[in-house]
Amino acid sequence: MKFGIFYEISVPRPWAADTEKKVYDNCIEQAIHADKLGFDYCWAVEHHFLEEYSHCSAPEIFLTAIAAQTKRIRVGHGINVCVPEMNPAIRIAERCAALDIVSGGRLEVGTGRSATWTELGGFGANPDTTKATWDEYVRVLPKMWTQERFSHQGTYFSMPERAVIPKPFQKPHPPMWVAVTSPGTEIDAAERGMGALGLTFGSFAEQERKVKAYRDAVRHCEPVGEFVNDTVAAVNFLYCHENPDEAKRTGMRMVGTFGYLAAQLVSAREVYASPSYASFGLLPQVRRQAQAPGAAAETPPGMCVGDPDTLIKTLKEWESTGIDCVNFLLNAAETVPQQAVLDSLELFARQVMPKFGKIEAAA
Amino acid sequence: MPLFGQLDTAAHVGRASTVTSLMTDAESFAVDNVDVLAFTYEIDIQRGFGTTPKALHPSIPSYCQIVVRRHRDGPFGPFKVAELRVNARAGTHYLAYCIGAFTDNDAAVKFFRERYGAPMRRADVELDVRYYGIVGSVVVGSKVAFDAVLEKPHYISGSDVLYTPNLNLARVGNETKLVHQEMEYTIGKAQRGAATLKAFDAAAFGDANVVLRQPLPATFVQAKVTYTGVRFLIDPNRPAMAGTETVAA
Numbered sequence: 001m002k003f004g005i006f007y008e009i010s011v012p013r014p015w016a017a018d019t020e021k022k023v024y025d026n027c028i029e030q031a032i033h034a035d036k037l038g039f040d041y042c043w044a045v046e047h048h049f050l051e052e053y054s055h056c057s058a059p060e061i062f063l064t065a066i067a068a069q070t071k072r073i074r075v076g077h078g079i080n081v082c083v084p085e086m087n088p089a090i091r092i093a094e095r096c097a098a099l100d101i102v103s104g105g106r107l108e109v110g111t112g113r114s115a116t117w118t119e120l121g122g123f124g125a126n127p128d129t130t131k132a133t134w135d136e137y138v139r140v141l142p143k144m145w146t147q148e149r150f151s152h153q154g155t156y157f158s159m160p161e162r163a164v165i166p167k168p169f170q171k172p173h174p175p176m177w178v179a180v181t182s183p184g185t186e187i188d189a190a191e192r193g194m195g196a197l198g199l200t201f202g203s204f205a206e207q208e209r210k211v212k213a214y215r216d217a218v219r220h221c222e223p224v225g226e227f228v229n230d231t232v233a234a235v236n237f238l239y240c241h242e243n244p245d246e247a248k249r250t251g252m253r254m255v256g257t258f259g260y261l262a263a264q265l266v267s268a269r270e271v272y273a274s275p276s277y278a279s280f281g282l283l284p285q286v287r288r289q290a291q292a293p294g295a296a297a298e299t300p301p302g303m304c305v306g307d308p309d310t311l312i313k314t315l316k317e318w319e320s321t322g323i324d325c326v327n328f329l330l331n332a333a334e335t336v337p338q339q340a341v342l343d344s345l346e347l348f349a350r351q352v353m354p355k356f357g358k359i360e361a362a363a
Numbered sequence: 364m365p366l367f368g369q370l371d372t373a374a375h376v377g378r379a380s381t382v383t384s385l386m387t388d389a390e391s392f393a394v395d396n397v398d399v400l401a402f403t404y405e406i407d408i409q410r411g412f413g414t415t416p417k418a419l420h421p422s423i424p425s426y427c428q429i430v431v432r433r434h435r436d437g438p439f440g441p442f443k444v445a446e447l448r449v450n451a452r453a454g455t456h457y458l459a460y461c462i463g464a465f466t467d468n469d470a471a472v473k474f475f476r477e478r479y480g481a482p483m484r485r486a487d488v489e490l491d492v493r494y495y496g497i498v499g500s501v502v503v504g505s506k507v508a509f510d511a512v513l514e515k516p517h518y519i520s521g522s523d524v525l526y527t528p529n530l531n532l533a534r535v536g537n538e539t540k541l542v543h544q545e546m547e548y549t550i551g552k553a554q555r556g557a558a559t560l561k562a563f564d565a566a567a568f569g570d571a572n573v574v575l576r577q578p579l580p581a582t583f584v585q586a587k588v589t590y591t592g593v594r595f596l597i598d599p600n601r602p603a604m605a606g607t608e609t610v611a612a
Contacts, residue, residue: 013364051423052365118423121405121577263455264365266422270457271403273523273555273582292543292595293454294607 001319001356004041004076004327005034005345006235009056010261012333020055026338028065030330033342035070037349041108041233042066043076043197043327048086049122052333053261060095067103075103076327078110078197079179082137085125086114089137089157093144093164100168107170110197111138112179115277117266127268128276132156138176138192142225145173172226177233182278186214186232193223195231197327204302204321207234211322231324236304238328239336240348244307250336251305258332304328308351315356365423368415368451368460372532372539372599375569380476380483381534382542385610388592390478397588398433398490399548400499401526402511402558402581407574411449414572415460416532416541416599418606419451426450427573428459429509429563430526431499432588433490442468443488444475445501445509447568448529453541453603460541461529463568465501465508479593480533480542482569496556497583501567508567513556513581521550524582532599541597543610549587555580 011023031042044062047054056062063075077099080092100107113130114120120127133156144150144164151161168174177197178189189196196214198207211232218230237258239251268277302318304311304326318326330341404427406414411425431445444466448459465486466472475481487502496514500507528545535542558581565573598606 013366049423117579121424121579260455261365263457264420264423264452266424266426266450269523270525271426271579273519273525273553273580275520275523292607292609293456293597293603294595294605295609 001315001323002040002325003353003356004043004233004325005031005039006327006329007042007044007056007062008047008054008329009044009062010053010258010331010333011055012052023055023334024062026331026334026341027062028069029338030341030345031066031073032069033345035073037345038353039073039345039349041074041076041325041327042070043078043108043110046079046081048119050116050118050265053265060099064099064102067099067106074106074108075099076108076110076177078108078177079112080110081114081119082111082134083113083120083123083125083130084133084157085123086119089140090144090159090164092137093141094166096141096174097145097166097168100170100174101166105169107168107174108177109141109174110177110179111194115181115267117268117271120268127272127274129156131276138178138194139224142173142176146226175229175231176225177229177231180210186210187217190214190217191221193218193221193225193228193230195229195233198232198234198323201235201300201302204317207318207323208321215322232322233325233327234318234323235327235329236302236318238330238344238348239305240308240311240344240352242307242347244310247306247310250340251303254332254335255300255303255305257335258329261333308347311348311352312355315352319356365420365452366412367417367602368419368421369412370414370416372416375532376534376539378482379532379534379539380480382480383477385535385542385593386478386590391589391591392438393587393589394434394437395587396435397586398492399584399586399588400431400490400497400513400581402429402499402513402560403427403579404558404575405577405579406449407576410572410574414449414462414570415451418541418597418599418601418603419453419458419460419530422450422452426579427575429499429511431488431490434588439468439470439474442466442471443490444471445486445488445499446529447565447573449573450527453530453597453607456603457527458530458543459527461531461544462565462570462573465503479544480531480535480540481529481544482531496559497554503567506564506567507562508564510560510562511581512559512561513554513583514559516554516556516583519553519555521553521584521586524550524553524584530597535596539599541599543593543595543597545591545594547589547591548584549589550584551586553582553584555582557581
């Protein structure tokens, strides 16, 4: 099994002049550390207007900084929002190719369509059509990368013949993924021969069902790209500490803060009645569903918060569901001190990773 | 920590309802074939903060709903209700603070004020299905407080429509509380369309700071609506995560 880190870049209020700078610096330091420790991926989201929850509206810039300071870790642009009002398809192709070149062929390309009215409404996008625009984008991106010149007459965008340049460093093109939040999107990913980048928490049984459905469908896929990426990744939180009580106390504060910030946003489903959005998105399962707002929080099963032995046991269970990779959120609104995040990464790499066939890299 | 509302509830207590006894689950009742027309608008964010109690977080972005319900029958006979709600979060819970509400039935005024603490007053409330759309309106005395049309309706799935519970500022015993008022919707037919606003007087509902900005699609459903027991009360001036007390339904 592979392991990655995953950034929303959440910035807590109050916002001083240097708050965002400090958070960005911390994230970059963590990514450099993770690279040295042997983590496989560093993903960064694309979100807009999501106050405190995510200040990561230009992930290609953030990932470029990481790529320039690391040697081995793959950089995941996850996800590019495939909605014309937010990103023209041509610009996605160009930015990804440039990042792939700068990173020396270490780019993973995530695709998706945004789950919040906060974002879609901010750009004047139509929630009814985002699935269709995403579908059109993922079919043209590989062509823009592999054809010397490209033209397109489509439903949601068209362009005359031009050379979309630069071309990616990886040949024929970087691996492609789909963000999976809504039920059934794992099938959309499989049918197109794209990796499933899980972004919601579910039970072990639910994950196993999704993986099986994905594996069944991907066998008969018609890949949108030049090759099939049949990788299934899940997302989780990570806080690893020798003391299980401390791990739970600090880790669950992070988990609770993340869910708290996510709940403040307006999902597309909340205000825009549309079959296009069947779920709330944004890791909704983390949110507290207790009877009343003040009710005590419970530790969701499968959360990677604990001592090394606990995490080994938890991750073995996740591995048994058939997933190939787990991407970890390391912090939320800086609730975990930076040194504690770095120590957690190191302890995880030293004591947990070797149990999954990974040799600890030189720190 | 997300921003909190800034409403000074002390200034509103004078006209708040007084709960005589909280609605219980044992007393819950359902009304079949209720027409529910909901108009949703983003609102001026900075002024919107002043419409939301300090216990709650305004959503990002702030938005409100004007909801009109037509009950063809019920425990007090036929009645119609119109509510102005500013949507917010109590901790992580999706709720809406009810700025003001109107009904055309005197018994309903008494019921909603005394059992849910709703800011309910008497007015002419209309919900009409016309050939060109579905009309919702509120006339207080001789003044139009609200008039809007859902135009170009088209059918959608009932499962695509969501409603959140209300919170009503009310006197409960010797204290001022936000009283939870939940309606369960079993939705049959559902339609969606564009909202055309002809009149809106936020002050008539109770707070002139609700300034409508961007309209979102309006919805119209026919549903079985169940009025359930009050499950919790919130101190309006403390964060909901700390100031919530559950009620034995």
